[in-house]
Amino acid sequence: MDAPDGLGFAWGHVRNATAAFLAVDDPSSECVFLAAECLDLEGLFTELGAAPELVDEGLDAAGSLGRASALLQEIRPVVPQAVWVAVESLRARAAR
Amino acid sequence: MIATVGSLLDGAHVRAWGLCSQVTDSPADGMNEDRAAALLAAWPKLASATLRALEAVPVEPAWLDDTAAVRQVLVEVVVASRGWQAVSVQPQSDDPAPNGDVLAIARRIGLIADLLSGQPAASTDVDRAAVVGLQANLLAPVHAVAVATMAALDDQAGLQTARQLVREVMVRTKRYAVMPTFERTGRYEDVAAPAPGEPSLDGAIAEWVRATVASLTSPQRVTGTALQVAAGDAMILIASAATVCRAATQLGHVDADAAAKGLAALAPAHEAWRASARWPSTVYLGGVRDVEQADASRQLRQVVTDSLRRGGDWLPAEAIADRLDVSTLVATMRRGMHAVGNVGLAHFQAIENLVRGRGQLWIAANAITQPAYWGSATIEAACRKGWLPMPREEGAGIELLAAAREALTKSTVALAALDATAAAPPTNDRGSGGTLLWEQGRVVANGAVEHSVLFETMRPSPSAGAEAERRAPIPLGRSTGMGPRR
Numbered sequence: 001m002d003a004p005d006g007l008g009f010a011w012g013h014v015r016n017a018t019a020a021f022l023a024v025d026d027p028s029s030e031c032v033f034l035a036a037e038c039l040d041l042e043g044l045f046t047e048l049g050a051a052p053e054l055v056d057e058g059l060d061a062a063g064s065l066g067r068a069s070a071l072l073q074e075i076r077p078v079v080p081q082a083v084w085v086a087v088e089s090l091r092a093r094a095a096r
Numbered sequence: 097m098i099a100t101v102g103s104l105l106d107g108a109h110v111r112a113w114g115l116c117s118q119v120t121d122s123p124a125d126g127m128n129e130d131r132a133a134a135l136l137a138a139w140p141k142l143a144s145a146t147l148r149a150l151e152a153v154p155v156e157p158a159w160l161d162d163t164a165a166v167r168q169v170l171v172e173v174v175v176a177s178r179g180w181q182a183v184s185v186q187p188q189s190d191d192p193a194p195n196g197d198v199l200a201i202a203r204r205i206g207l208i209a210d211l212l213s214g215q216p217a218a219s220t221d222v223d224r225a226a227v228v229g230l231q232a233n234l235l236a237p238v239h240a241v242a243v244a245t246m247a248a249l250d251d252q253a254g255l256q257t258a259r260q261l262v263r264e265v266m267v268r269t270k271r272y273a274v275m276p277t278f279e280r281t282g283r284y285e286d287v288a289a290p291a292p293g294e295p296s297l298d299g300a301i302a303e304w305v306r307a308t309v310a311s312l313t314s315p316q317r318v319t320g321t322a323l324q325v326a327a328g329d330a331m332i333l334i335a336s337a338a339t340v341c342r343a344a345t346q347l348g349h350v351d352a353d354a355a356a357k358g359l360a361a362l363a364p365a366h367e368a369w370r371a372s373a374r375w376p377s378t379v380y381l382g383g384v385r386d387v388e389q390a391d392a393s394r395q396l397r398q399v400v401t402d403s404l405r406r407g408g409d410w411l412p413a414e415a416i417a418d419r420l421d422v423s424t425l426v427a428t429m430r431r432g433m434h435a436v437g438n439v440g441l442a443h444f445q446a447i448e449n450l451v452r453g454r455g456q457l458w459i460a461a462n463a464i465t466q467p468a469y470w471g472s473a474t475i476e477a478a479c480r481k482g483w484l485p486m487p488r489e490e491g492a493g494i495e496l497l498a499a500a501r502e503a504l505t506k507s508t509v510a511l512a513a514l515d516a517t518a519a520a521p522p523t524n525d526r527g528s529g530g531t532l533l534w535e536q537g538r539v540v541a542n543g544a545v546e547h548s549v550l551f552e553t554m555r556p557s558p559s560a561g562a563e564a565e566r567r568a569p570i571p572l573g574r575s576t577g578m579g580p581r582r
Binding site for chain 1: 319321324325328329331332335370373374375376377378380382383384385390393394397401408409410460462481483
């Protein structure tokens with residue numbers, strides 16, 4: 001199955017978000033938990049027949065998740081509900 | 097509640113102490129014979145179980161294990177006890193029922209042997225010290241049973257062999273039984289057999305290590321995400337261990353010095369795993385996620401969050417103590433660090449296979465640094481931002497391998513440091529009087545603390561010549577006579 005291009009780019013942004021969360025050394029470890037959720041989300045992408053694309057690394061974690069969400073919004077009909085829900089809940093949690 | 101070696105030892109010591117208390121209650125006339133028969137009937141099971149437990153954790157190098165004399169006499173008990181039943185104390189009656197307390201002790205020691213059966217040999221100083229403590233905790237109840245049996249045998253006729261052997265057990269186990277309780281504690285008391293999937297932190301850790309190692313050791317199932325998830329989970333477990341260790345120190349559950357060393361080792365381990373979790377965006381390993389690993393990882397994080405976190409932060413020490421028993425939690429985290437060590441090994445081996453072995457990582461074409469690989473295929477792939485198999489000796493792969501090695505090394509150091517918190521600090525609240533004492537939930541023999549003799553506990557009787565020499569010392573300062581004939 002050929003995955004839409006948007007999935008690969010969205011995945012690329014999620015990968016950047018993972019790396020951005022892991023770069024933060026916070027005593028609460030909240031960023032590590034958020035990075036782990038990003039990896040859960042990446043796991044969902046692996047089931048969609050896509051490969052991650054290299055995307056701009058200049059964004060912070062919240063910015064990368066925002067870009068991923070926007071890209072998924074463009075191809076919303078082909079995005080599995082689980083992926084959409086996971087991205088949005090992760091964005092909400094990261095924004096707290 | 098999960099059964100651990102420590103909780104089984106607690107039970108064995110309580111039973112042994114109860115048994116010895118009955119001795120001092122002076123049973124009525126005639127009762128001693130029944131009691132002696134019941135005690136003797138239970139000895140084979142106790143001796144067999146103790147032998148299995150003593151042999152469960154081998155010591156390396158082997159010559160540092162000096163329990164040979166005890167094991168030898170326990171073997172003799174197992175063999176000779178067949179004869180005791182033939183020479184029954186009560187020839188008219190049926191075979192006596194084994195003493196229930198001793199059977200209960202034997203059952204617990206047998207379970208301890210089962211729990212310890214998968215342990216690797218004790219080859220570090222910390223592990224060897226823990227084994228000596230474990231031996232003392234295993235043999236103190238055996239010593240207590242021997243004391244009780246000797247009291248019951250009293251001067252009954254026809255049981256000379258039994259009396260001699262039990263006395264020998266009593267003598268050879270005494271030096272273990274006199275060891276103070278604080279010298280006996282160690283990481284082996286944490287060993288447990290949690291059922292994977294059990295709704296507890298122990299259960300979640302057990303399932304996580306099983307599923308993660310299974311995923312990482314399978315060349316077909318391992319993916320980049322699986323490797324990163326394993327590393328991220330290791331970070332979370334290490335941070336949890338540090339949180340619990342700090343709380344336990346604050347609440348006085350662990351020795352402050354040992355805890356400080358543990359915390360000092362956990363911090364670099366946490367950082368080492370960070371480098372392994374954070375793959376560069378230019379490196380990739382595809383494959384469909386392993387659902388079992390993903391579920392186990394999510395469950396682990398959920399249980400950690402429910403137990404130790406609130407509002408996106410770690411709980412303070414008092415709040416942890418309100419929710420859970422902190423001493424038990426420290427033991428759980430020690431087990432958790434051993435789980436991290438196991439995952440660390442599987443993680444390193446997986447990365448090594450991908451970088452140096454038959455496996456294959458992928459790299460963004462425009463990230464290849466070796467000019468030898470800048471061919472037309474690479475340029476074409478770079479133009480469309482494609483992925484290519486990572487060439488051997490590519491820097492990005494070497495860095496991932498170095499990070500995995502560092503994570504494994506630092507985790508090993510950290511788990512050893514955390515294991516040292518299992519040893520209790522010295523205390524002075526040691527009771528006195530009587531043959532046996534009850535000290536901090538453990539049976540301790542009353543007597544001088546004889547520090548462990550490294551090689552042999554059997555002391556040959558001095559030669560007749562030496563005895564004579566001692567009786568007739570050479571008079572110094574006086575003429576010694578003619579001297580030897582030439």
